[in-house]
Amino acid sequence: MxxxxxxxxxxxxxxxxxxxxxxxxxxxxxxxxxxxxxxxxxxxxxxxxxxxxxxxxxxxxxxxxxxxxxxxxxxxxxxxxxxxxxxxxxxxxxxxxxxxxxxxxxxxxxxxxxxxxxxxxxxxxxxxxxxxxxxxxxxxxxxxxxxxxxxxxxxxxxxxxxxxxxxxxxxxxxxxQARAEEALAHAQQELLASIERLPAAERPLTILIAAHPYVAHDPFVGGAVEDALRAAGAEVIFADEFDHERAYKKSFEFSATLPWIVNREIVGAILALHDHVDGIVIMSAFPCGPDSMTDDAIQRCIHGKPILALTVDAQSGTAGVETRIESFVDILRYQHKGGYLHA
Ligand code: SF4
Structure with missing residues (x-):
């Protein structure tokens, strides 16, 4: 009742x-x-x-x-x-x-x-x-x-x-709401397909931003990260724009007990998109309880893709983000050329 x-x-x-x-x-x-x-x-x-x-x-x-x-x-x-x-x-x-x-x-x-x-x-x-x-x-x-x-x-x-x-x-x-979510998921899928149709040498680096939507899309929080990635020539896609239901189901491959729906959708999207991106930026707003647990588990358990973890706090905001993003993108480019070996 x-x-x-x-x-x-x-x-x-x-x-x-x-x-x-x-x-x-x-x-x-x-x-x-x-x-x-x-x-x-x-x-x-x-x-x-x-x-x-x-x-x-x-x-x-x-x-x-x-x-x-x-x-x-x-x-x-x-x-x-x-x-x-x-x-x-x-x-x-x-x-x-x-x-x-x-x-x-x-x-x-x-x-x-x-x-x-x-x-x-x-x-x-x-x-x-x-x-x-x-x-x-x-x-x-x-x-x-x-x-x-x-x-x-x-x-x-x-x-x-x-x-x-x-x-x-x-x-x-x-x-x-369902229409709007479908449109976003479809547009993102199309973008990935168009990148994957390009000859390997012409493909831009594709980076997945994995964060709560109010972190990823708020200009004061995630805006600088997206801008810096694009300025470095990367294509950006978002975990929260992946199909929510598919992401939620997929998240059970990662954890049977994770309680938070949005963190589940983020993890599920990372798993589903893992093979389609060159790197992952996980972003969190300080101090976040759900993210501190989930982001740590993501970094320990999801292998095979470079992950950059950024925490935006009230004092420093996004200061220094550009430098960290530039280094991350440089590493990914080097890796593209076979510079690093990874599991
Ligand atoms: S603590 Fe984390 S999940 Fe909760 S509102 Fe803040 S950023 Fe969002």
Whole structure:
């Protein structure tokens, strides 16, 4: 039995404009979230991509123990509260409420980092003086018996939709999310196929970036890494753009017990793409519990490809990344020419 009322009272009908902070699970679910709210007639507002200023603001509002990614998230929350959000046309738009879901798990061995479950409380308590209005929804199949679908339908009812309308909105949102993921996976597959069709001497180095999407694709965190790889003439592909379901299944060849779904997808994508890339960059935001365990295991257990492990922290940011990437690419080029022997 779900531990929440799946058809709650419509207590948030006055919320017309919903702010979504551009951080953490936004990078995984933004299509689903936007589609759901827009289907219910709401205006979705997102703030601009991360900069040093986003981090500085988020850092000042966060407790020291928080990881770089969640401090950045706090900076995005503040930007929305301060009226810096943009609607779909790019117009600055004030918000009525923030959307901050509590995402615990999608089932057995499909856990998210505990930060995602605690996020609405973390924001409310860190910004208690700003009194942000937070709209949340729960996804916790294991302990609360509430699937992500249940959580969104309950949220839709709070926003004034009938259960039937909320269900239809969620169906449409899931469809759009699946389409967007398929398009990314397909484009990446095509890119790899086109590289592999080239004569060996003409193939660019192909590097896999393996990281949480809000690390890999956030300009303040992973942006410098992708830029440095491209500047060094490499082609870049991403673990999080590989087919999620295939990656998840593949991850069981690596571990039967790894609890976190995103780390499973990253590991599975590394295994699936291993023979199609020249090197792997694993990237993490300091201090990350799930990554510290998984990345260490990846480096110990996945052989036959050079791996560069980068941890981005609040103090040094991506300083020095260019030099490390240049050396890594030089080593890969040398290896291409038969310079090193490896197992
Ligand atoms: S998985 Fe790591 S980087 Fe992501 S929110 Fe959790 S601690 Fe932070």
């Amino acid at each position: 779900p531990k929440i009322d799946l058809h709650p009272r419509a207590d948030a009908t006055d919320v017309l404009t919903i702010g979504i902070p551009r951080g953490l699970l936004y990078y995984r679910y933004h299509v689903l979230w936007r589609t759901f709210f827009e289907r219910l007639g709401k205006t979705v507002v997102v703030d601009a991509p991360s900069t040093r200023a986003t981090f500085t603001a988020g850092d000042a509002a966060s407790v020291d123990e928080c990881c770089l990614a969640s401090k950045l998230y706090m900076g995005h929350v503040l930007a929305l509260i301060d009226g810096q959000g943009l609607d779909a046309t790019g117009a600055p738009t004030p918000i009525d409420a923030l959307f901050i879901p509590s995402v615990g798990n999608l089932g057995t061995l499909k856990h998210f980092c505990t930060k995602f479950q605690a996020l609405p409380d973390l924001v409310a308590n860190s910004l208690v003086e700003r009194r942000p209005r937070i709209l949340s929804c729960l996804a916790d199949s294991l302990d609360a018996g509430v699937s992500m679908r249940d959580g969104f339908i309950a949220l839709g009812c709070r926003l004034g939709a009938r259960p039937k309308e909320a269900k239809a909105a969620f169906r449409a949102a899931e469809r759009e």
